[in-house]
Amino acid sequence: MSENESIKISTKNVNLYYGENHALKDINLDIKTNKITAFIGPSGCGKSTFLKSLNRMNDLIPGCRITGQFLLDGEDIYVPGVDTNLLRRRIGMVFQKPNPFPMSIYDNIAYGPRVHGIKGKAKLDRIVEESLIGAAVFDEVKDRLHKSALSLSGGQQQRICIARAIAVQPEVILMDEPTSALDPVSTLKIEELMNTLKEKYTVAIVTHNMQQATRISDYTAFFLVGEMVEYAKTEELFSRPQDKRTEDYITGRFG
Amino acid sequence: MRNSFDHKLIQLNNDLIRMGGMIEEAIASAITALRENDAELARKVVKNDRFVDDEEKNIESQCLSIILREQPVARDLRKVSAALKMVTDMERIADNAADIAEISIIADVSALMHILNEIKTMSEKVITMVSHAVDSFVNTDMQLANDTIKADDEVDELFISIRNKIVQLIKDEACSGDVAVDALMIVKYLERIADHAVNICEWVEFFETGEYKNTQII
Numbered sequence: 001m002s003e004n005e006s007i008k009i010s011t012k013n014v015n016l017y018y019g020e021n022h023a024l025k026d027i028n029l030d031i032k033t034n035k036i037t038a039f040i041g042p043s044g045c046g047k048s049t050f051l052k053s054l055n056r057m058n059d060l061i062p063g064c065r066i067t068g069q070f071l072l073d074g075e076d077i078y079v080p081g082v083d084t085n086l087l088r089r090r091i092g093m094v095f096q097k098p099n100p101f102p103m104s105i106y107d108n109i110a111y112g113p114r115v116h117g118i119k120g121k122a123k124l125d126r127i128v129e130e131s132l133i134g135a136a137v138f139d140e141v142k143d144r145l146h147k148s149a150l151s152l153s154g155g156q157q158q159r160i161c162i163a164r165a166i167a168v169q170p171e172v173i174l175m176d177e178p179t180s181a182l183d184p185v186s187t188l189k190i191e192e193l194m195n196t197l198k199e200k201y202t203v204a205i206v207t208h209n210m211q212q213a214t215r216i217s218d219y220t221a222f223f224l225v226g227e228m229v230e231y232a233k234t235e236e237l238f239s240r241p242q243d244k245r246t247e248d249y250i251t252g253r254f255g
Numbered sequence: 256m257r258n259s260f261d262h263k264l265i266q267l268n269n270d271l272i273r274m275g276g277m278i279e280e281a282i283a284s285a286i287t288a289l290r291e292n293d294a295e296l297a298r299k300v301v302k303n304d305r306f307v308d309d310e311e312k313n314i315e316s317q318c319l320s321i322i323l324r325e326q327p328v329a330r331d332l333r334k335v336s337a338a339l340k341m342v343t344d345m346e347r348i349a350d351n352a353a354d355i356a357e358i359s360i361i362a363d364v365s366a367l368m369h370i371l372n373e374i375k376t377m378s379e380k381v382i383t384m385v386s387h388a389v390d391s392f393v394n395t396d397m398q399l400a401n402d403t404i405k406a407d408d409e410v411d412e413l414f415i416s417i418r419n420k421i422v423q424l425i426k427d428e429a430c431s432g433d434v435a436v437d438a439l440m441i442v443k444y445l446e447r448i449a450d451h452a453v454n455i456c457e458w459v460e461f462f463e464t465g466e467y468k469n470t471q472i473i
Contacts, residue, residue, distance in 0.1 A: 210328070211326055214328070235473055236473075238328040238329065238332070239328070239329065239332055239333065239465060239473040240329065240333070240464075240465035240473075241329050246329075247329050247330065250328045250329055251257070251327075251328060251329050251330065251331050252256055252257045252260070253256065253257060254256065
């Protein structure tokens with residue numbers, strides 16, 4: 001990884017414990033700006049835990065203890081005094097199951113901007129439209145913006161969630177298996193969308209689908225029982241992995 | 256966990272070994288046909304080239320099917336893509352053997368007595384190179400692949416030596432122009448076959464290291 005690419009998030013010696021369970025072990029990883037970084041590994045390897053710790057979603061879990069540093073543009077996001085609301089505005093998240101709020105499509109998208117103090121209708125209209133366009137779902141919903149978001153298909157709901165995430169103009173978008181509940185066509189739409197999203201945002205994605213990681217990501221990190229075993233350019237990792245454990249996992253030789 | 260995939264890779268190996276055997280036999284028979292003026296054997300080599308073509312298609316089809324169904328990565332990806340590339344060289348080798356056989360049908364070998372033994376020696380080295388090239392892939396034997404690449408120098412030297420003798424035959428007016436050209440083509444085909452064996456070994460290197468001719472191609 002010698003290229004002159006800038007680093008958006010850098011983690012240094014990160015260890016995370018759920019009580020006695022040492023869930024992340026000395027993770028040192030640099031997430032590059034405007035790239036898609038995929039986290040892969042078997043269930044329970046720590047990849048989702050790591051993703052969630054990037055915008056402090058683990059803070060509230062009882063018994064969770066984190067050491068090490070998470071630097072966002074060089075600044076530690078875990079030091080006292082960091083406003084987690086502001087942090088999550090900068091680092092948005094999209095979950096496995098589409099989870100639109102039980103309100104209209106428009107209000108779903110306008111929710112974040114409103115929370116952050118934007119009130120003018122014209123301005124909100126513009127944000128809603130731009131966000132829906134940015135999430136490649138505008139044409140499908142423009143005639144029913146005031147209908148419930150729950151009336152949409154799963155794939156559309158997921159893109160509404162992406163639109164909701166980008167409405168607050170984040171810098172990083174975290175995605176936790178964003179297509180695992182979707183059919184192939186919706187999956188393809190989200191994957192296409194991710195390629196345009198990375199022009200503006202830095203994207204980190206957890207996926208169980210290795211073909212998906214191969215298709216969409218620029219970098220891939222392989223996790224195994226809390227360790228980050230290997231991190232490399234995606235083509236490199238999937239064509240000539242350096243660690244035998246990576247080779248065994250991606251070629252299906254595990255177990 | 257991946258029994259079916261492993262089975263497909265074993266099948267691929269077995270078919271490459273079989274095709275390797277076919278092309279080695281084609282070269283040996285072409286040279287025997289030349290030395291013994293056996294037109295029937297020569298025609299058989301030409302005719303059998305069709306079966307090598309079929310084997311090439313069979314192996315290509317297996318590779319494409321594996322890519323489609325298994326979406327191979329890492330070593331598996333390198334193995335399947337290397338097989339897909341080297342099978343082309345193997346097919347060319349059989350074409351060159353058939354070319355030699357065709358020439359042997361019309362060439363008047365009596366005038367070539369001086370050099371037939373050297374052609375035989377050259378053909379034996381070439382066959383060994385082909386055999387080792389395929390073996391090095393099937394057994395993932397980098398050492399054998401490297402040795403085979405080095406052996407090409409000996410074949411090149413033999414080519415130059417025989418070529419010079421043919422030139423001498425022409426100077427001495429010891430053979431007709433036709434025979435001289437035929438003989439030169441035969442040794443040139445042998446020399447080409449050795450180059451194809453080297454190409455195969457370069458794909459073995461890619462399979463083993465991910466580097467093709469010292470360059471990362473993926």
